Amino acid sequence: MSDTTHAGLTIExxxxxxxxxxxxxxxxxxxxxxxxxxxxxxVAPSGDRITLQVQAEEDTPQLQAELDEKVQRVIDTMVxxxxxxxxxxxxxxxxxxxPYNQDPMQELVARGEVSQEATGMFSLGPLVTRLIDYFExxxxxxxxxxxxxxxxxxxxxxxKYLERVNYFSAFPHSLSFVTHLREDLDxxxxxxxxxxxxxxxxxxxxxxxxxxxALLSPAVCYHLYFSLADQPLPNGRLAATAVGSxxxxxxxxxxxxxxxxxxxxxxxxxxxxxxxxxxxxENARQxxxxxxxxxxxxxxxxxxxxxxxxxxxxxQAAFQSAFQLKxxxxxxxxxEDSTLAVGSYNYHQDFxxxxxxISLPDGxxxxxxxxxxxLERIAFAFLAQYGLDVRDWxxxxxxxxxx
Amino acid sequence: xxxxxxxxxxxxxLLAEVFQVPQxxxxxxxxxxxxxxxxxxxxMEMMIRLExxxxxxxxxxxxxxxxxxxxxxxYLENNSHSQAA
Numbered sequence: 001m002s003d004t005t006h007a008g009l010t011i012e013x014x015x016x017x018x019x020x021x022x023x024x025x026x027x028x029x030x031x032x033x034x035x036x037x038x039x040x041x042x043v044a045p046s047g048d049r050i051t052l053q054v055q056a057e058e059d060t061p062q063l064q065a066e067l068d069e070k071v072q073r074v075i076d077t078m079v080x081x082x083x084x085x086x087x088x089x090x091x092x093x094x095x096x097x098x099p100y101n102q103d104p105m106q107e108l109v110a111r112g113e114v115s116q117e118a119t120g121m122f123s124l125g126p127l128v129t130r131l132i133d134y135f136e137x138x139x140x141x142x143x144x145x146x147x148x149x150x151x152x153x154x155x156x157x158x159x160k161y162l163e164r165v166n167y168f169s170a171f172p173h174s175l176s177f178v179t180h181l182r183e184d185l186d187x188x189x190x191x192x193x194x195x196x197x198x199x200x201x202x203x204x205x206x207x208x209x210x211x212x213x214a215l216l217s218p219a220v221c222y223h224l225y226f227s228l229a230d231q232p233l234p235n236g237r238l239a240a241t242a243v244g245s246x247x248x249x250x251x252x253x254x255x256x257x258x259x260x261x262x263x264x265x266x267x268x269x270x271x272x273x274x275x276x277x278x279x280x281x282e283n284a285r286q287x288x289x290x291x292x293x294x295x296x297x298x299x300x301x302x303x304x305x306x307x308x309x310x311x312x313x314x315x316q317a318a319f320q321s322a323f324q325l326k327x328x329x330x331x332x333x334x335x336e337d338s339t340l341a342v343g344s345y346n347y348h349q350d351f352x353x354x355x356x357x358i359s360l361p362d363g364x365x366x367x368x369x370x371x372x373x374x375l376e377r378i379a380f381a382f383l384a385q386y387g388l389d390v391r392d393w394x395x396x397x398x399x400x401x402x403x
Numbered sequence: 404x405x406x407x408x409x410x411x412x413x414x415x416x417l418l419a420e421v422f423q424v425p426q427x428x429x430x431x432x433x434x435x436x437x438x439x440x441x442x443x444x445x446x447m448e449m450m451i452r453l454e455x456x457x458x459x460x461x462x463x464x465x466x467x468x469x470x471x472x473x474x475x476x477x478y479l480e481n482n483s484h485s486q487a488a
Binding site: 083084085086312314315316318320321322323324349350351354 | 436439442443444446447448450451461462463464466467
């Protein structure tokens, strides 16, 4: 079924199998990658209807058939035989009273605190920057509690590294590739004389670019694991911390400060025996529980899974859930009655130890875990709960940000 | 044939097929991580095949418990409705 509007076509698709409630959001997020003509996608909460906004001149049976086939393929792969996850809530402070219930973006833009450069890319002004600095101070306090060593990592990450940890099969949809012009005088001259941007982007022929050797890094902790690869872990255990720019392409899901292409992540990372990693992950959660209480954030900590792509989603998500590998700090967004993941407590078992040959003194592979915070997201969630008037902020935050 | 022995043989054959290794590599006490192929994806593929071949229901709780051949056999003994070989 379809309707034509001035913005394009609205196409409704009936899933071949009903999408269970716990997969509605996951399937909807993956529809962004089904077809470039899809400008918006929504799965009804009941899971029995999908509505697509499609950029196309006219509706044709071929268009309908193409989209229907692709959407059904997504549903079949993600839904059929899916294991129902076990949701575990470790903390629930979602009802903590907060004074604000508007979307802060409009005021942030009006005050010059946020400036959008392109989809998923924002510059931040002084108030938001100071607020992020406040949260950074809290995270550095967490790192200090574990005597975590500071590290700095590059923004680029070699393709061969990501291949080694199966990143290409798990998260192909969100990769951001880096290239450069081929070392060829004619190619460079041609580019210098004719490079221009149209509404789709740079007009340069694809064969002007060199083969991809590096990508924009999707996470901070990977760099630490790669630096430890193929050798025994010194002292048998390690706590580290680093902050870095991270990149995850999310197509039409990119929205405001909630979902950025280019964002900043602070991580506290643990490498060592299983018990060491799990104990520190739990200690970190308890430490942050006190910090977030002082900050006044309304949030919940609950089990979660990473956004694996369609092919691996069903198995990997179920595995993470069953083994309680990931817990997210989900902050309340009062203006849309939803929650936003602003941080996570992660345990990777010995995945990186095995794939990267990081060994413990007894020869067994090291276990790893990390505690990660999205700096723009946690600032956005705080502003969504407390607004931009610092007089309404909890005293500890107000004094730290405004003196 | 004793059904316990039968289940053990069937489980070993299933794991050899899922992990694509000779059946002699599937030792009776094999556990998660003992083979490179018994990783997260391998484990979940094995869970799906257990459901299909033994008619048992695998839940989020049991996924984390069935991490060795002895654990799988105990679970099958307590939960299987089937299907002697």
